[in-house]
Amino acid sequence: MAVSAFENIKRFFIRLGIGLMPYFPLPWEPYRKALVRDSEKRYASGRWDYMNDIAEAHRYSIIVGGCEYCTPPERRVLDVGCGDGILQQRLRYSGYVGVDMNAAAISRAQARGASGATSVVADAAQGFRRTANSM
Known part of the structure; x- marks a missing residue:
């Protein structure tokens, strides 16, 4: 499945944001919601099956x-x-x-x-x- 350029850019910024989290604390609730959404997508796609x-x-x-x-x-x-x-x-x-x-x-x-x-x-x-x- 081909991924659009927009989706690649979006993924880059999400990874960058998560990587920088420890250095620039953000409000907990938006971060928690983002983690839950990401985890649910990974379970739905089978990415945690390994x-x-x-x-x-x-x-x-x-x-x-x-x-x-x-x-x-x-x-x-x-x-x-x-x-x-x-x-x-x-x-x-x-x-x-x-x-x-x-x-x-x-x-x-x-x-x-x-x-x-x-x-x-x-x-x-x-x-x-x-x-x-x-x-």
Whole structure:
């Protein structure tokens, strides 16, 4: 599919803006909305599907190994930015709360959900507030 010159210019400025974010803080709400829109487009187009590939397994193995080494088996997990729940499948836990700002990702995580797992559509700050009492 050919991309118009306007679309290329628009993408350039979005990437430039996101790259400069740490140096020039912008109001949080417009930035959050832009991130949510971008993430939803990526899920709709399948661009996050590579996270389930075998080539990514080593990353999750490191996280799982660290959790199993440092915490007891009856651990409760808060997974901020959980996406579609990849760690939820790999970790052993007595309670799991996955938080992501992308509704499509959360619906996939809920479909994978096991007993003791909850998935919430929220940003990180909202997710911490919602789960503080339940964890």
